[in-house]
Amino acid sequence: MTSHPRATQPKYQRIAEDLKREIDAGRYRPGDRLPGENDLMATYGVARMTARQALGVLQGEGIAEARRGVGVFVREFRPIRRRGIQRLSGRTWGGGASVWSADIASRELAVDQLSVAEREAPEQIAAVLGLKAGEPACVRSRRFVLDGKPVLLSDSYLPAALVAGSRITDPDTGPGGTYARLAELGHKPVHFQEQIRSRMPLGDEAERLALAPGTPVFLVHRIAFAEDGQAVEVNEMVLDSASYILEYDFDA
Amino acid sequence: MTSHPRATQPKYQRIAEDLKREIDAGRYRPGDRLPGENDLMATYGVARMTARQALGVLQGEGIAEARRGVGVFVREFRPIRRRGIQRLSGRTWGGGASVWSADIASRELAVDQLSVAEREAPEQIAAVLGLKAGEPACVRSRRFVLDGKPVLLSDSYLPAALVAGSRITDPDTGPGGTYARLAELGHKPVHFQEQIRSRMPLGDEAERLALAPGTPVFLVHRIAFAEDGQAVEVNEMVLDSASYILEYDFDA
C-alpha cells in the first residue's frame, strides 16, 4: 500500500532528458539541429514511434520544434515559463532588476515581517472562500525582502475551519509552505486565478514598501482552487509598481 | 507552386475536432468521461496509436486530462488562454466588465482616434528597433474605444525603412492589420515580449482616457520579434488601471 518510489523509467523519457541535459549544457544551442528520429533510433536502439515520443516531449515543452522534411531544431525563442506569469523583472526596460516568482517559492525572496492571526476577512474575500457571516479566516501577513529591500506585501486568507490544527497557523509552516500543508489536509491547490490592478498606496503601504511619493502600487489578487473547485486560499499582494515590472513571454 | 488549400485531413485531427465540437456543444461537460482509446478504436476503426494521438491533442490543449487506469475526462478548469495574457476583465472582483485581447484583434474594440506619422522614436525604443541616430520610425497612434468609452491608448513604432511603401503607413492597414503586412514584407512577428508597469497619467492621457482624478494607468510595453530575432515593432499602450483588470488563469 505504501506508494513506492518508482519502477523503471520509460525509454522516451530518458531520451528526452538526455537531450534536455545536452541543451542545457550548451551542447546544442538555439537554432541548432537536434538528433532526428533516425539518429535516436540508431543511438538508443528504439523504434521510430519511441524516438518520436521523446522528441514530442521537447516540442510540447517549447524547447524544440520540428520542421517537416528538414529536422528537429532547438527553438530560438524558448518560453521563460510554461504557463502563466513567472517573473517580475526590469531586465529589458532598465528598471530595477529583481525577480518575483508567481508561486512565491523563489529562493531570492525572504520574509522580513510576519504575523499570523484569526480574524474576519473582508466581505469579498469571505464570499470567495465560502465563509459564513462572522466565520473567521486564518490570515498570514508577510513582507518579503529582496537584497534587504522590501518588495512585496502579502496577505493570505484561508478558511480557519479548514486549517485548524495544522502548521499553517504557525509562523513557520514547514517545508513546502502553505500549499504543502493544504495538500496534506486534502485540499491541494491545483488551479489559480490571478488579477492585477493598480492604485495609489493606502495606509502604511507606502512606508512599508519604502515607496517614492506619487508611486502607484500593483495589486495582485490570487485565488487558489482545490481539485473539487473549492477556493482554499485568497492572496492579496501589494507591489511597488515603479521598481518592479511584470514580464512575460508568449508565442503568437 | 500555388499553395493549395489542403489535401486530406489526418484521422486523428478529425477525431479530435469531433470531440471538441461535442464538448463545446455541451454533450460532454467538465468532469465527464470522454470516449477512451478503445471506444475511439471501435467507433472510428483506427489503431490504438491513432486514437491516442487524437486524445493527445485535447490533452495538449488543456481541454481533457487522462487518468491512468480510469479514463479520459473533460478538465474541470480549462485555460482561459493557451499562452500569455488574453483578457482584461473585471469578472470576479467586481470591476468594470470589459475585454482586451493581447493581440489587439478583439472584435469588441474599435479605433476612435488615429494618426500615422514618421518621426524619431524615444531613445530606448530606437535602440530596441536597432535604429541609427536620427533614423525615423513609423508611428501609429491610436485610441481604442469599447462601447463608446475610451479604454486604450496605443503607440506603435516600426522602423520606417522596413515598412516604406507598404500599407502600414496608411491609416487603413487592410485585412489582418499591421502584423499581416509585416508578414508580407518577410518580417512576420513570431515572438512577443511584454512588460507591464503602472504610473500616474501624464500629459493629456487622463483626458483622453476619461480618467477619474488620482487613478493610475497601466503601461504595457510590447516588443514583437521576427523569426531572425530582429525586433520589428514596439507597442506602447496606456490603460485605465481602475476600470480594467488584468486577468489570467494558469495551472500550477
Next chain:
DNA sequence: GATTTCAGCTTGTCTAGAGATGTTGGGATC
C-alpha cells in the same frame, strides 16, 4: 549560366499487434 527534375533525406500519419502498469469493484475469506 539558368532552370528543371528528381533522388534521397526528413518528419508526419497510420497500422496491428504486445505487454506493463494503475484503478476499480465484486466476490471470497476471515
Next chain:
DNA sequence: GATCCCAACATCTCTAGACAAGCTGAAATC
C-alpha cells in the same frame, strides 16, 4: 461487517513495419 484478493478494464509504453508529404541539393537539361 470488515478485509483481502483478483479479474476486468483503462491508459501507458513499445515494436516493426508501411506509405505520405515536404525539403534540399545535385545532376541533367535547356
